[in-house]
Amino acid sequence: MILDLDKFIATEKTYWAELERLLMRFENHSAYKPDFDQLKRFHYLYQRTAADLVKWTTFSAESEMRHYLENLVARAYSRMHEARGRRLRFRPKRFFFQDFPQTIRRHINALWLSIAVFLIGCAFGGVVIHLDAGTKEVILPFSHLQISPAERVAKEEKAAEDQDRLKGRKTTFSAFLMVNNIRVSILALALGMTWGIGTLIMLFYNGVILGAVSLDYVLGGQTKFLIGWLLPHGSIEIPAILLAGQAGLVLAKALIGWGQSITLRDRLRKIVNDLMILIFGIAILLVWAGLIEAFFSQYHEPVIPYEVKIGFGTVQLILLIAFIRWAGRKTEKEIFHPKGRNFKNSEITPVTLDHKDSKFF
């Protein structure tokens, strides 16, 4: 077969130009929805240009034109073969009360591991402080934690009595806490790329600090102050960090791929949406924790009685556990345990359908 290149280009150029125009429309207008006839035409143009590319590659060594056709085919291919939904509509209520807790439960074993490592860290920190109080300076890198608990409590309560230390800068302090905690959470997730080693070290280290501080205050007879100080914001902040650890471990599990017969690329493709849901959910929790820490946790007796602070923190923790345990259960049941006509497949998302695959983690 002989290909007359001049004639070939003259004939096909109009089709390539038409495909390019359609691609530009797709790329420049995210909301563009072609009708059925336009889609048929797009499919035809894609196939024709792909066939032209094959002809060109076979009959000509000229590379510029080949690059041009490859570029067209590559762009059209991504439109033609994309099976995943491009969800543009963001529904915050559904995201927070349904997708987020469902995603946490879907990877619950990663959360248990995250909690376990954190608790081991706590125990280690406590034991170290108990055995050698001199290590406090090494373990606790914050100056206000290195003085004796009794001294710190007296200082905090006196400061609360005298004047409002955070007067005129509560919101700034709260924003600083939010940004810092969210950055730490993102790092915990990102360190999942070290096969989870970085995430585990981070969880363990945070556990060591909490364990050391807690035991130091308990041994110093300041348990009430400790709980009243930590519980209001810690009941959200610490679980949020544990959830970030969970996200890092989910990523690590996909990288390692134990007991999964699918490729690394497919494993990562399966969890990438879950990681995004987890990190956005965690960010929301940390925004709340930042507000509580700046506006509530920093005030001690006599400004706010410890009982009120402890009660608030306890209720918050119970609500968070209930949220993780039960929020969004209804839609999960409707999808996986259909009872006759109650089955609502309109709520099915790719994320929810992956549920059955993640029971091992």
Added chain:
Amino acid sequence: MNQTRTNSLTIQTPEGVSFALLLAGPVTRFMAWLIDLLAVIGASIVLFMIFASTGLLIFDFMRALFIILSYFAINLGYTIALEWYWHGQTLGKRLFQLRVMDAQGLQLQPSQIVIRNLLRLVDFLPGFYLLGGVTCLINRNAQRLGDVAANTIVIRIPRVSEPDLEKLLSDKFNSLKMYPHLEARLRQQVTPAEAGIALRAILRRDELEPRARVSLYREIADHFKHIVPFPPEAFDGVSDEQYIRNIIDVLFRTKPPRKELS
């Protein structure tokens, strides 16, 4: 999907059509990142100046808003928003003609954009993208860790234009065109790399020393004569250089020669 060259990723469609995506190297990507960094710093300075000049920073709430905006909207949001809006491009990537793509040639999803950008934190370790750069160098698809997790690649988008052969080729009679079947076979048999060597040899004609040029052109002409043997009349009295020009004319010219106005 496979990798035929070190700097490209070939994707095979279900229809059996293959196309190559040119992968961007760590140096170009680093340069694009520097441009983005400058844009982020510039935007932060502008934001600070707006807040400071209007006296808003004396208010507690406004200071908090500034911290949140500078971290979330500018630092994190810049790349995420632009890569979403410009389909995988930021200012730096536009300037260096780079684009983020799904590793299987599919559409870029929002979750992929978010994850690849959040994982910059680990790519940045211990400083100046050292971990990401090393990973990019050793990864066969030139991916940094964020790209691996999000299943994305960064490709180069070369400017697609036809080479201006009019200046290179004269309208002299091309004896090879007397044999259309052999001409077609030549187009079929010659690889793009071989065609590129012939083109570059002619383009760099004046850079070569006369003796070296004669020897090089003889070698190239002999090579092409072996690929498709034309009858002896086709290159009778034709120099090696002219023979290569004729070959280029056959391989590259996609338009009929320009007619001189009389």
